[in-house]
Amino acid sequence: MIFQDRDTLDSAPPFWDRLWRHRAACAGRDTRPFFSPDTSPLLKEALGTCLRCPVSTECLAFALDERIPYGIYGGARANWRRALLIRRPDVKSWSDLLANARAEHYRKNPHPRSGQR
Numbered sequence: 001m002i003f004q005d006r007d008t009l010d011s012a013p014p015f016w017d018r019l020w021r022h023r024a025a026c027a028g029r030d031t032r033p034f035f036s037p038d039t040s041p042l043l044k045e046a047l048g049t050c051l052r053c054p055v056s057t058e059c060l061a062f063a064l065d066e067r068i069p070y071g072i073y074g075g076a077r078a079n080w081r082r083a084l085l086i087r088r089p090d091v092k093s094w095s096d097l098l099a100n101a102r103a104e105h106y107r108k109n110p111h112p113r114s115g116q117r
């Protein structure tokens with residue numbers, strides 16, 4: 001899994017974006033790199049796109065909830081997601097879990113664009 005840089009995090013909304021696909025960094029791009037074999041140099045390109053994506057958490061939650069068995073989603077490879085699903089069979093909705101975690105985070109650390117700092 002990748003971690004977003006500070007600028008990308010600051011451009012991400014402090015709320016759960018249910019229409020996340022519209023703001024995806026990969027929207028309108030060739031999706032083949034996201035479904036390349038692990039040894040392909042194209043995979044690095046896909047991971048770089050996810051690194052700059054403001055909705056990567058929403059994307060990851062979608063892939064986990066839908067049990068998508070292939071490709072890069074949210075900067076996470078399929079084997080990483082599979083391992084997470086095995087470790088956490090108790091999670092019924094990754095979208096709910098991660099949305100609640102985000103809300104809790106911003107309750108404790110107001111978003112830089114919220115004007116509450």
Ligand code: SF4
Pocket residue numbers: 024025026027034049050051053054055056057059060072073074075
């Ligand atoms: S996290 Fe990656 S795969 Fe998901 S929407 Fe963003 S760029 Fe696309």
